[in-house]
Amino acid sequence: MPAGTPQWRRSLPADLAAGATTALVGIPQGMGFALVAGIDPIYGLYTAAFATAFAAFLTGSSYLKVMLSNVLAVSLFSVLAPVPQADVPATLFVLTLLVGLFQLGFGLVRAGSLTRFISNAVLTGFIVGAALLIIVGQLGNLTGYDLPRNPVQILAVVDLLTHTEGVQPEALGIGLLTIGLVVAFRRVPRLRPVALLLPLIIAAPLVQAALPEVALVGDISAVPAGLPLPVIPDIALAPGLLVPALALAIIGLVMAVGVTEAIPERDGTIADVNRDFSGQGVTNIVCSFLQCAPSAGSLAATALNVGAGAETRAANLISGAIVGAIIIVAGPLAEQIPLPALAGILILIGAELMYRPREITCICRYSRPGRWAMLATFVSTQVLPLQYSIYVGVFLSLGIYLVTSTREASVVRLVPVGEGMFREEPPPGRLTAGRLTVLSVSGSVYFATLRAIERSLPSPEGVEGAVVVLALRGRVEAGSGLFRMLERYARQVGAHGSRLVLAEVDPKLLAGLEETGTAAAVGRENVFVATPVIGESLREAIRAGEALARERG
Template sequence: MSAGGPDWKKSLPADLVAGTTTALVGIPQGMGFALVAGVNPIYGLYTAAFSTAIGAYLTGSTYLKVMLSNVLAVSIYSVLAPVPQTDVPATLFVLTLLVGIFQLGFGLVKAGSLTRFVSNAVLTGFVTGAALLIILGQLGNLTGYQLPREAIQILAIPGLLLHAGEIQPQALFVGLLTIALALAFQRVPRLNSVSLLLPVIIAALLAWIAFPEVALVGDIAAISAGLPAPLIPDIALVPGLLVPALALAIIGLVMAVGVTETTPEPDGSIADVNRDFSGQGITNILTSFLQCAPSAGSLSATALNVAAGAETRAANLISGVLVGAVIVVAGPLAELIPLPALAGILILIGAELIYQPREITCIWKYSRPGRWAMLATFISTQILPLQYSIYVGVLLSLGIYLITSTREATVVRLVPVEGGMFREEPASERLTDHTLTILSVSGSVYFATLRAIERSLPSPEGAEGAVVILVLPRRIEAGTGLFRTLGRYARKVTAGGNRFILAEVDPRLLAGLEEGGVAGAIGPGNIFPATPVIGESLRAAIRAVEAGA
């Protein structure tokens, strides 16, 4: 059901509630994530308004909330850190444009399936590392002692302790009070929707009344009333931003796929991730002209949208419009928000991202490659610019895929049991005289696994009168390498007077077996093509052996 459909009046009340809820949460989040990114908080508010509203109708997902997310914000900070402060806005808008172009390109070439090569272990290490950077990056605003920009990493903690005498007690009190209030309000159902905004308002009143020396948003940036005038990004900055923009696009899309796959549509189906890619890309391209930061689907914001009762895309449209209305009516009031209060909210968000012990423990206990990939990705987030850590993660994910799929590829023996079933057993090292041995390939069959498969085939050396039936996987994409492997083994088996049979052979491989010389090495009548009935070809091969055919 779309927002413009015949039932829009029925869904409007629920969408109003959801849109209002996410807007109330999105206002402090948008400002806070802009601070994490090292840009004027107004750009975070613009993004919360325009990207959310425009993305509502361009993505494939009904509930997907497009915004400046926490992980993107840390990555943007890494890109902008070496940029002179006066050039930061122009660089930000070009970055948004390029991220959008890359995202749109991914959608057009239907690259959604490629994101499955980023393992969950790598993603966990990356998100945990990014969350820690969020916390470390806000220690200065929380305590009043500003760390150097290049010191925002795990070594910032001992550096902060060495300068404990420079911590401002008033700033620390305001920040910790904000965290405490947010945690308390989250436990009250009626206050849950304002559990981030209300503590910030209380902290602003407290700072105005009792702690005028606490730093405010207005001390670092001017927040003007009204929406931004369109601005053409400076194309001259494009060459130096291509590589980091590609990394940001990958980060945003990997996160968005996680949102799409865990948030079903109203009818229970899963939205088209490629349309999500294209929609986010077009959104970023358009909003780059409206002074917005790069945006992508946010898991936490989308989950809140669904939990708040959203029924159609209109909920995100309403959310964006409400944030825009707040900017127009009360934009300058944002300058009165204490920086320690925003820092407290961001530290709370970062802590929630880090606190996933079940996920981390599961990866650590049950996946050796995943364990080290998670750890390596986490370390890379602390020692490399975050936008390059995703490249490390992608390479590690591909490495895990290749290693595990190669290890899993092997040959097993199928032993007949009652009822026409088969029991898997490890394949023996050698064939037995005058015995039928049924073998099956277990695991993925592609060029990198062929050697492992060939090594696990029983040796025919010295065997007499043995018969081997090798069952091939129905879907196989190994090409000429597979034909050479099968041909070599067939010649070894038949050289000693034994018989080699292929069963469940994909009919598409028959011509390749002929051209590759495999059919000649096997001999006539020893290839049994697969039929639509699974196992029928294997049983036909067994009957042929028993009949002496």
């Protein structure tokens, strides 16, 4: 196009192609994830249309595709399972509203940075566990056997294996055929965009012509033509849904942060995750009035959007519009989709979600706390309602952070090697009379790590004339515990005829040292304030410490 052509016109062909691709993939996914969630498939289609289109303008990321994702669907099933079938729609719409309000609140208070406290090990255990629930939850639709509901879903496998006579060979055959066709079509580049949709189009007439006993989507719900009429969520249901709605919001936002960080903007920058939070929140609030399920950013769908050539936000808008147009024109045709075929697609998606051997191996090999946290989170997904498993994961992540930080917090010895450089060594157990010892605090400094740091300090007992230089660069918000610890050590060292010198002290930390009396205990002349030049304050402190050591020696 000519150089003067507006950006939106230059990117329109690519965005049209990407939008059409994600719409064709999103239709079976939307219906399938609705089945996973235990809701009418039409609500999955409405979510694929409205949530994707609205979020295109509201989120920080240009490519983030917002939809009813796989993990969110499993979590939703756990929430809705005890709800009477007649009350599911009303409960669903209130959940969507509450999830949106929580997400908007997280965005307004700029809580995006808090998601870093959910460790990758915990997130991996959660995702693998949720993926297994997707697979197990679809075994009944795949085989045509009516699996009983069990709080521990993995027991459904045992029930299926002990009642193989209830398996419907025709249903199983259609499901396996669908899986095989998806795998085969994905190997053909031109068919890859429709690799999920095309097997459903093939399976539908086959079942109608030869296998009438195989269950269809229409057997569980009608799929009307046209877009939904607005509804008003029943706020009276909100009090009993606050806790699960918060869990769903956390799950969705953690997933969205992973998407935003994995898929940067065209210029390489990372989008504002807090705007992502707010955008998803507003999207869910609006969509709760349009009969939609809770939605969040999906990594697989966003990666497909980028891989299909999306250049601007318009790609997601186009995707949502195409899904909406298909609902209007051909909505009732979705009733003819065989349930085993949809189950086969969902089982394949679940298997792909579980298959992360390198990540699991890395966690098991290099992080002992992470290994057990991953296992514990995985087990919790199988024995607890999934919306509560995320709370288990959050507390485990915080536990890993605290334990790891406490173990890593210590003091290291800095041995000069010339030209202003130092070699790190373990600290000595005892100071040396008449000698200078240079130390630095390593690891996080907060109340839980102070004891580990204090235990690492060399003992001054039985030693006279020693001088300790302790570097504190970067320690700003240490709290009163650090001041008390330094005062104790300064008095211990002084009681044995030695001195403590503090180097690289931030001006904010100096104010705390003076207010608490710690600077007086150390000696104000022995406190060296940090400068913009790294190491300058330390060198001054070392020179002063050497002079003190000579005097006392």
